[in-house]
Amino acid sequence: MIRKSVIILLIFSLLFPCLPRRAGALDASQGEGISLPIIMYHEIKHSKLGKDVVSPWEFESDLKYLKRKDYNTVTMHDLTDWFYNRAPLPPNPIMLTFDDGYLSTYKYALPLLKKYDMKIVLSLIVKNTDDFTRNPDTNIDYSHVTWAQLNEMLDSGLVEVQNHSYNLHVVKNGRYGCVRKKSESLAVYEQILKTDLTKAQSEIFQQTGVLPTTFAYPYGRYSEDTDTILRALGFQATLSCRYGINVLSHEKTPDLYRLKRLCRAHGNGIGALLDEAYKTIKKKPPAEPQVLK
Numbered sequence: 001m002i003r004k005s006v007i008i009l010l011i012f013s014l015l016f017p018c019l020p021r022r023a024g025a026l027d028a029s030q031g032e033g034i035s036l037p038i039i040m041y042h043e044i045k046h047s048k049l050g051k052d053v054v055s056p057w058e059f060e061s062d063l064k065y066l067k068r069k070d071y072n073t074v075t076m077h078d079l080t081d082w083f084y085n086r087a088p089l090p091p092n093p094i095m096l097t098f099d100d101g102y103l104s105t106y107k108y109a110l111p112l113l114k115k116y117d118m119k120i121v122l123s124l125i126v127k128n129t130d131d132f133t134r135n136p137d138t139n140i141d142y143s144h145v146t147w148a149q150l151n152e153m154l155d156s157g158l159v160e161v162q163n164h165s166y167n168l169h170v171v172k173n174g175r176y177g178c179v180r181k182k183s184e185s186l187a188v189y190e191q192i193l194k195t196d197l198t199k200a201q202s203e204i205f206q207q208t209g210v211l212p213t214t215f216a217y218p219y220g221r222y223s224e225d226t227d228t229i230l231r232a233l234g235f236q237a238t239l240s241c242r243y244g245i246n247v248l249s250h251e252k253t254p255d256l257y258r259l260k261r262l263c264r265a266h267g268n269g270i271g272a273l274l275d276e277a278y279k280t281i282k283k284k285p286p287a288e289p290q291v292l293k
C-alpha cells in the first residue's frame, strides 16, 4: 500500500513539471540556437576496446581536450532548467552521457571526473543495479554498479542519474528494448511500458532520493507510440542514439525529446568526433582559446 502511494506520488510529481515560460528575455548567448553536443559512452576498460568501450587513457584525453577547448559539461538538470525555467546555460555546453551503469563508470570515470571537475549523466538499467547490489561482483567485463557505488557517485556532485528502464534493456520473446511488438495492442504495450518505467523511477527514488526526469531509450529504439506514453508519465526529455549535434532554442525547439547523441567509440578522439559532427550543422566547434604571452 505504501509502495503504491509512493508510485502514485511519483507519477503525480512527474506529470506536473515546470512549464516553459513564454515571456522573458532570451539568453544573450542563444543567437540562432545553442549548439549542444551530447556524447555517448558505455564502458571504460583496458581491454576489449571497441564501439562501446574506450580506455581510461582515451577518456582522460577527451576530458583534457574539452578543458583545453573551454567546453562546459552540463547535466539534464541544467538543460531542463534552461528549457523550462530559462535558467542560463554556460558557454560552450557539452553533455557527457554514460549508459547502462557499468562498474567501470564508477571505477574509471569517477576519479577522472574529480580530477578534471567535469560532470556526466548516467542512464541506469535499474534491474542490473538491484541484482549487483544483491550479488556484488567486481568483474569489470560485465559488472554493474551497486546502489552504494551509485550514491557515492551522486554525492560527488559530478554524476546525475537518469532512467534507462527497469528491465526493458533486453532483446527477448520478440521484444526489442521498449519497441512495441507487432502483435501487441496499444493498451498492452502502454501497460508494459508504464509498469517498467514507474518501477525504475520508484526504485531510483527510494535508493537515492533522486527522481529522474529523462529517459534514455534502450538501444536507442522506440515506436510511434513510445513518446506519448513517456509524456504521460511526465518525462521531460529523452536521449536517443540519432547522430548529430542538437541546436536548441526557446523559439524553435518544441521539447527535449529524442535528443541526438554522438557515440564515442575506441579509436579517433573526441576532437575528430566533434569536428565531423559540427559539419552537419554548418558550424565550427569552439576555437582554441588564445594563449596570452
Ligand SMILES: [Zn+2]
Pocket (backbone or CB within 6 Å): 099, 100, 164, 169, 218, 219
Ligand atoms: Zn543501454
